[in-house]
Amino acid sequence: MKANEFVERIAMDVVSEIDTNGSMPAGHNGLYQDPETSVRNTSHWLVAFSELYDRTGNSQFESAARSMAAFLQSDEARPEGETFHHRDIDGKDQCNGLIGQAWTIEALATAARVFEREELANLAQDVFLTHPQDERTGLWKRVEIDGRILPFDATFNHQIWFAAAGGLLADLPWTSPRVDDRVRTHLNELENNIRLYPNGLIFHPLKPPQSLRRYAHLVRTDERARIGLTLLTSSVPLPSRRRQLRWKAIGYHSFNLYAFALLKRQYPDHSFWESEPCRRALNYLTSSAYTDNIWENEYGSPYNPVGFEVPFVMEVFDIGSATDRSRWISEQLDRHYNSETNRLDRNTEDEATLTARVYQASRLNETRIDGCGENGG
Numbered sequence: 001m002k003a004n005e006f007v008e009r010i011a012m013d014v015v016s017e018i019d020t021n022g023s024m025p026a027g028h029n030g031l032y033q034d035p036e037t038s039v040r041n042t043s044h045w046l047v048a049f050s051e052l053y054d055r056t057g058n059s060q061f062e063s064a065a066r067s068m069a070a071f072l073q074s075d076e077a078r079p080e081g082e083t084f085h086h087r088d089i090d091g092k093d094q095c096n097g098l099i100g101q102a103w104t105i106e107a108l109a110t111a112a113r114v115f116e117r118e119e120l121a122n123l124a125q126d127v128f129l130t131h132p133q134d135e136r137t138g139l140w141k142r143v144e145i146d147g148r149i150l151p152f153d154a155t156f157n158h159q160i161w162f163a164a165a166g167g168l169l170a171d172l173p174w175t176s177p178r179v180d181d182r183v184r185t186h187l188n189e190l191e192n193n194i195r196l197y198p199n200g201l202i203f204h205p206l207k208p209p210q211s212l213r214r215y216a217h218l219v220r221t222d223e224r225a226r227i228g229l230t231l232l233t234s235s236v237p238l239p240s241r242r243r244q245l246r247w248k249a250i251g252y253h254s255f256n257l258y259a260f261a262l263l264k265r266q267y268p269d270h271s272f273w274e275s276e277p278c279r280r281a282l283n284y285l286t287s288s289a290y291t292d293n294i295w296e297n298e299y300g301s302p303y304n305p306v307g308f309e310v311p312f313v314m315e316v317f318d319i320g321s322a323t324d325r326s327r328w329i330s331e332q333l334d335r336h337y338n339s340e341t342n343r344l345d346r347n348t349e350d351e352a353t354l355t356a357r358v359y360q361a362s363r364l365n366e367t368r369i370d371g372c373g374e375n376g377g
Contacts, residue, residue, distance in 0.1 A: 001368065001369050001370075002364070002366075002367070002368055002369070003311070003329055003361045003364040003367045003368065003369055004051070004052070004055060004361065004363075004364055004365070006333075006358075006361065006369055007048055007051075007052065007358050007359070007361050007362045008052055008056065009342065010342055010343070010358055011045075011048055011049060011052055011061065011064075012060070013342045014045070014343075014355070015060060018064060018067055019038070019071075021071055021074070021076065022042070022067035022068050022069070022070045022072075022074075023038035023039075023042045023068070023071045023076075024038055024041045024042045024044075024045045024068070024352075024356065025041060025352045026038045026040070026041060026352065027040070027041055027350040027352040027354075027356070028349075028350055028353075029087065029096075029353065030302070030303035030348070030349055030350040030353055030354070031298055031299070031302070031303060031349050033349075034087045034089045034092065034096075035087060035088050036086060036087045036096075036353075037077075037086055037087065037088070038071070038077075039072065039077050039084050039085060039100070039104060040086055040096070040100065040103055040104075040353070040356075041353060041356040042068050042071055042072060042107075043072065043103045043104045043106065043107035043108075044107070044353075044356040044357060044359045045064075045068060045356055045359060046065055046068040046069060046072065046107040046108075046110070046111055047106060047107050047110045047111075047359045047362065048356075048358065048359035048362045049061045049062075049064045050065045050107075050110045050111045050113075050114040050115070051110065051114070051359075051362040052362060053065055053114060053115075062115075065111055065114070065115070066115070068107075068111075069108070069111050069115075069117070069120055072084070072104060072108060072123075073120070073123060077104075078127075078145070079145065080145050080146045081147075082130065082143060082144070082145055082146060082147035083095045083100075083101055083127055083130065083143045083144065083145050083147075084100060084101060084104045084127065084145070085145045086100035086101075086104075093142060093144055093150060094144060094145045095142060095143060095144055095145050095150075097142050097153045097155065097158045098131070098140055098142060098153040098158040098159060098161070099153075099155070099157065099158040099161055099162070101128075101131070101143075101165075102158070102162040102164065102165040103161075103165070104124075104127070105124045105127060105128055105162075105165040105166070105168075105169060106161075106164070106165040108120045108121070108123055108124035108169075109121065109124050109165065109168040109169040109171075109172060110168065112124065112172055112174075113168075113171070113172055118174045121169065121172045121174045121175055122174065124165075124169050125169060125174075125175055125176060125179060128165070128166055128169060128179055128182075129176070129179065129182075130147070131143050131162070132149060133182050133185065133186070134152075134218070134221055135185060136189075136217060137189055137192070137193065137208070137214065137217070137218060138182075138185045138186035138187075138188065138189035138193065139152055139153075139159060139189075139193065139206070139218070140152070140153060140159065140162055140186075141153070141222075151222045152206075152218065152221075152222050153206070154205060154206045155204065155205060155206060156194065156195075156202060156203060156204060156205065156206045156207075156256065157204070157252050157255055157256050157259070159186070159193070159206060160186075160190075160256055160260070160263075161255075161259045163183050163187065163259070163263060164259040164260075164262040164263050166179055166182060166183040167183050167262060167263050167266035167267060168262065168266065170183055170266065171266055183263075183266075183267075184267070184270075187263065187267060187270050187272055190272050190277075191272060191275050191277055192208055192209075192214070193208045194209075194277050194281075195207045195208065195209045196277055196280055196281060197246065197249070199284055199287070199289055200280035200281050200282075200283050200284030200287070201246070201249050201250060201253055201281075201284050202249060202252070202253055202256050202281055203249060204245050204248045204249040204252055205245065247297065247299075248299055250290070250293050250294060250297050250299070250300070251294070251297040251298065251299020251300045251303070251304055252299060253281070253284065253285065253290065253294075254285065254294075254300075254304065254306045254309035254310050254313065255304045255309060256281070257281060257282070257285060257309070257310075257313045258309040258312055258313060258360065260278070260281075260313070261312055261313045261315075261316035261317065264316050264317065273317075282313070282317055282319060285310060285313060285319075286319060286320060286324075294306055295331065301331075301332055301335055301336060302335075302336065302347055302348040302349065302354065303348070303349075303350070303354065304357075305332055305336075305344075305354065305357045305358070305360060305361075306328065306332065307328045307329045307330070307331050307332020307333065307335075308329060308332060308357070308358065308360040308361040308364070309360055310325075310328045311325035311326075311328050311329055311361075311364055311367040312360065312361075312363055312364055314328075315364060315366055315367065322366065322367070322368070325366070325367040326367060326368050326369060326370060329361065329364075329367055329369050330369060330370060333369065335347055336348055336354060343355045344357075
């Protein structure tokens with residue numbers, strides 16, 4: 001069975017969970033326990049159903065996708081007409097930084113392409129262009145659901161995923177050239193913004209490896225200096241803090257590279273793909289240092305489905321064998337898929353979200369799964 005056929009099996013079953021307003025059940029952002037709205041998981045499932053319809057032509061998938069797209073266009077998803085409402089928790093923004101917006105822009109851009117719906121592209125574009133970008137560094141600031149400009153998003157994976165979502169959007173025929181310009185600006189500065197550990201692991205906080213002059217510029221252009229605080233605290237030589245950040249980085253490595261893969265498909269000739277940081281990050285993905293740690297990492301397969309992410313990176317960058325790719329996805333399913341419920345609800349703190357993240361496997365074209373119907377129970 002191909003991986004995208006496995007996604008189809010689950011999707012056929014979860015159709016019954018679509019609410020009358022087109023939304024899907026909300027999760028709580030995995031181990032972070034942030035109460036989320038339905039916007040995130042509906043966005044994930046919209047990608048899955050759109051990709052499945054594109055491959056199969058199944059009218060049931062089309063109906064499901066159109067219903068979800070309608071929800072994301074509604075006032076409930078975007079209550080103040082600015083950014084999408086992703087979460088409600090004291091002390092955190094409701095937009096979920098750049099990453100929440102990236103997930104919904106990704107979904108709208110995918111559905112716009114598959115169903116040739118210009119209005120979905122226009123909505124995604126409006127939200128994307130609402131986010132101010134610093135032209136010198138290519139980094140974006142966050143925008144709250146009421147339109148307030150917030151400080152820079154100081155998490156690396158949030159920045160690269162926002163760029164990846166913009167790349168999907170830029171590929172559409174209705175999109176302003178400004179979207180493509182901003183994504184290219186980010187890509188052009190990526191080598192200056194990414195920081196790696198010596199083994200090629202990507203730092204979790206945004207911590208550009210360049211001079212103090214670059215840091216000073218970011219602090220000056222950040223009204224509340226949040227990014228300066230992040231740069232400082234991620235440099236504090238506290239062993240426990242360093243270990244925690246490194247462990248978290250391992251759990252997010254394939255998530256970062258999945259965004260790289262989305263961008264490479266849209267910008268295959270960009271020089272970053274031949275750069276030393278990109279080469280080192282890919283080499284780490286196939287190293288024993290990664291495989292020896294990732295399956296026991298709580299930020300990995302129970303939340304970031306590495307078994308779906310790694311094969312996609314391998315397909316796009318043409319690394320690893322077909323057997324390697326199958327092994328990754330089989331391990332993900334062995335740990336988390338339950339054949340009785342047809343969900344990824346085993347060994348995870350957030351079964352609704354982990355099951356929704358099967359959408360990441362819907363883009364796999366070559367990877368096969370052996371015996372997936374026997375996993376779990």
